[in-house]
Amino acid sequence: MTALALMPPPEHVHWWFATGVLLVGMCLLARAIVGAEVWDRRPWRRYLWASLLFTLGILLWPVTVFFTSSTMHAIAHAAWAQVTMLAGAAALGLAAEKLRSPLWSLTMPLALGVSGAAFLVHEQNGWLFARSAFVHHMCGWILIGGSFVALGLTFRPRSAALAAAFGLTFVVLAVVLYADRDVAPVFGHLSPDAGVPHR
């Protein structure tokens, strides 16, 4: 049996990450609803979403190693893993008050911007080539949009609207990731070069 046969299909990896992203999104939404003061009242909760984000960054490394179909994929996944870990670690440092400067929050728009660019760069097909191509373009632009929300939140950390938009960014990202299929039509379009479709 080859190593390839032991690997999960890429769409399954997207669904697992979608679940982690959904949990981050739900935590951020709840934090936006009750406010940072109430959310941070219990020490374990203060670290929760940042820990989840850091864990997602760590888990991106196996993706980098095992789903390397091209140099571009390897670079995109590795850059993405690094900035996600950096943003998670900075959020943990800020929660623990080991990091004092609020400018460390800038790691979040950096992470979302680089992640969005990574999604867009490593998808070499057009939007309607197949479902997976559409999902990659969609995720890329959601993340780049989310980077502007995170940038606004860095300078207006008490804005409930920005905090809610930040949480919703992760929820929408999860929904799009769950929609991924390796080879399936999108809005009735499927390139004949994409392969044999399945539901």
Next chain:
Amino acid sequence: MRRSARAVAVLSIGPVAVLAGIVWALLQPYRLTMLDPAGQGFWWLIAQPPLYVIAAGVFFHAVIAPGVVADVEDERA
């Protein structure tokens, strides 16, 4: 005891996720390979995305939401 709007909103996040997972499973039952497991490989048998959504909603509602709601009500009192 009448709950605050913020408490109700937090308590609704998990059930909304669970409901979304159930609706998804009803609309696309083929996403649940356990309903027709014949011929499915290992990865396809553990990949049940609507159940992932339901599990995330249940986890949030059971583990995270109660403490958040208690703290919101404490602040309000």
